[in-house]
Amino acid sequence: MSPAAEGAGKPSLAASPETAVRTEGLTKRFGRHHAVDGLDLTVPRGAVFGFLGPNGSGKTTTIRMLLGLVSPTAGRVEVLGEEMPARLMGVLPRVGALVEGPAFYPFLSGEANLHRLDTADLRAPVRTRGERVKSALERVGLEHAAHKRVHAYSLGMKQRLGLAAALLAPRELLVLDEPTNGLDPQGTREVRSLIRSLAQDGTTVFVSSHLLAEVEQICTHAAMLRTGKLVAQGTLDELRGAALPRVEVRTPDESQAAEVLRGLGLSPERSAPGTVVASSAANDGAPAPEEVVAALVGAGVRVRGFAAAAASLEERFVELTGEGFDVAQ
Amino acid sequence: MLLSSAPASARLFVSELSVLFRRWRTWTMLAALAAVPVLIGLAVRFSPKGPPSGRGPAFLDQITHNGLFAGVVGLVVCTPLFLPLTVGVVAGDTIAGEANLGTLRYLLAAPAGRVRLLVVKYLASAVFCVAAALAVVVGGTLTGAVLFPLGQATLLSGDTISPGEAFGRLLLMAGYVTVSLLGLSAIGLFASTMTNVPVGAMAATIVLAVVSQVLDALDQLDWLHPWLFSDHWLSVADLLREPIAWGSFGENTLLQLGYIALFGALAYGRFTTKDVLA
Amino acid sequence: MKRIWTRWLPAAAVPAVIAVGVLAAGAAAVSPPPPATPEQVLGLVASHAARQFSGTVEEKADLGLPSIPSQALAPATKSATLGSEAALLELLTTAHTARVYADGPTKLRVQVMDQLAERDAIRNGNDAWTFDSKTNEVTHTTLPAGTGSEPSPTAKAPVMTPDQLAQRxxxxxGPSTNVTLGQSAPVAGHSAYALVLTPKTSGTLVSSVQIAVEAQTGLPLSVDVYAKGQKDPAFHSAFTKLDLGAPDASVFAFTPPAGATVKQQPAPTPKASAGTMPKSPSTASPKASAGTTPKSPESAPSWDTVLVVPAAKVPAGLLDQPLVKQLATPVAGGRLLSSSLVNILITDDGRVLAGAVPASTLLAKAAQ
Known part of the structure; x- marks a missing residue:
């Protein structure tokens, strides 16, 4: 990108203090493979931002570019209002990160590992180091294992230690790559509540995940990535609203039901023996669930069960990313 | 910026040293190096025939007169292979080892700063060079003191010096050997930025050390010899002449500085442009 | 981030800086010597007063001889009959660096700095010592008072200073030689004249001898012997470092170290010391045959002189020595050790003929 193009047309990135992360045309090529392709991402401050995408869709590469580990082939990155990676040394102390799983020196204790990482942070005050390490360990429930070598940690403990490392200093932005990976249900709940409490304190959290349920539970915003391209982003409600309504009918009269549904402008399909699902082709003008039931019953279809599925993020995800599409179609 | 971060950089260096010296592997290598003069001393002390004159490693027959020569023989014996081996392991591990553990991405995201990390890593491997040379000296001095008299020492020139001065010369030799290994350390650092597999970088470094010595032994390539980083390695014995032949010390230092500058610059070029994917 | 290539600039700059540094160091600013005639330079050498100096001498030979690994020579060096020949071969086939300290005619120390070893020759007043660190052997000779000549190179310390060589x-x-002045070039940071000695005769293998002469003191700084048909000098001896101050007196003090084998050697007979060297096989060295031998009263000084050692003075069974067999090729009537500068013929009847002459001259002489 030439300096001339910067100055003209586009608004300056720096003049957006209300965004925690912003990318413009972010692209990374490895040889001929586009790992990330023209990504325009906007993460508002204070958001818990879910970064969704199937494996290999470019989530981790994007996160690495946000942290200055990988330099973009094209496009721009702005983190906390500062240009990356030019201002990396000034930005990263304000960012906590967990990238592609935790990684530690197995021959050092958990506490020593955190000391080491905090020492690597140029701006971390040495005076409060011990205190901060201790409270970070307490926050993730590892105070009892502080002096154990990481070698002896379980995967879940390492994951917690990774979170502790991200919490060593007060952060304005947390970038967490699959933070609940390897945690038991109890640990997962703890991490979720940790993220919520951090968000309440005003920290922006950028969470990548392939677990939609998780994102639905904790996120306010989300973006979806497919083969390096952004397919949707916005608040959770915006994303859900974009999903198409759907009904599910349990009946022995499958073909008859399908005909009725088609008459109502839905596109039915047989999902299992005795079950027909149908979704509307468009968001507007879809019949209300009670109308559908009335039409079915009126046509003499033996309705044994009926559900009007609330639009879920998962459906939206499936629609947009093509993952898990019904092969019977 | 650089000045204000000096204390923080110093602390990172201390942290780097503590990581290096809290590794079991580091101490194993130092113990192995210290064991070389110990074995030599034991062999000389308990061999039935006594040391053969003019055979075996240089200075071997001197050990019986002055135990400090166990350290001298140790340094000379370790210089071609054992010392480059251990330095290759440490220098080859600097960046590639962190990449392999995955800790490299966390150090850089901390942010440690790439140049700062590179400098700190190199300095730590230089400290290991000192430790490695001193390990041989300590092993040799202890063995010599226990098994042999610490009498007058004969220099290569036939002159005789006091035990105290002999110990000074031994320390000078350790310094020389340390300097000799600094160029190899820089090569190892560069190799380490090229890969995420530490064993690869270590092997490349050690192989280069051997290749350099082989080339140094070929008379047909004598135009190349002054440019080989191992060219002055065995000139460490110049410190055992009377008066001390400082020429090789100076030339060696200059040569090693050249290697540090070149491979340091290459490592800088590689590491600051590298995509950290590990 | 777009200017990523700039990160590689230091890596490109370092070799450039090193190259500049090397070139700058090579082109040390030494002013050329004032103009002079060859005769003036010869006079300068003859009267040279630089009797005090310390320096480093580099010596190497490129005689076209096969390079013999020192390991192969090591056992031979210890053999009684072949020790000095093996040491001589070592001199002819490998390069040496030696430190030289001189203070007047009776104080000289030469230290041949081998890898992890050293050979010393020390002359201090009437005491002459040699020391070999490999064997821990010391020889001691008490010279008769008034002996002026410097200690000669021996098998233990086979290096002569450029000074000694040049003098020879x-x-x-003599009249058999053209003396001219070549392009002057500094040696060891000292401004120097370049004397060129060219044999008038065509019967020698020597093409020319170049001697660098220190412009102020007249001390010879380097000697290069060129063989016919060879671009690089066949023999090169030069100071690489030179300090014209008096060395510390302690340098010449020598006490045999504890545990060393000390051999007392008789002082050379007046006749031998009146010549240039004690009776030693190194008289067969190229330097000796080209330069020294003519000085002995028996033979006339000439470049194409052939030295003949009668069979009686040659160690018996020389032809059967493995080293000789390995190096010398069989020819009609004996074995020939051939090099670019000197040929040595060992005849079947036990004589040794040597000279800086073509092999055919030796064969012809042997047949006489």
């Missing part, structure tokens, strides 16, 4: 060549440079 110049002494031999």
């Amino acid at each position: 060549f110049l002494a031999a440079a």
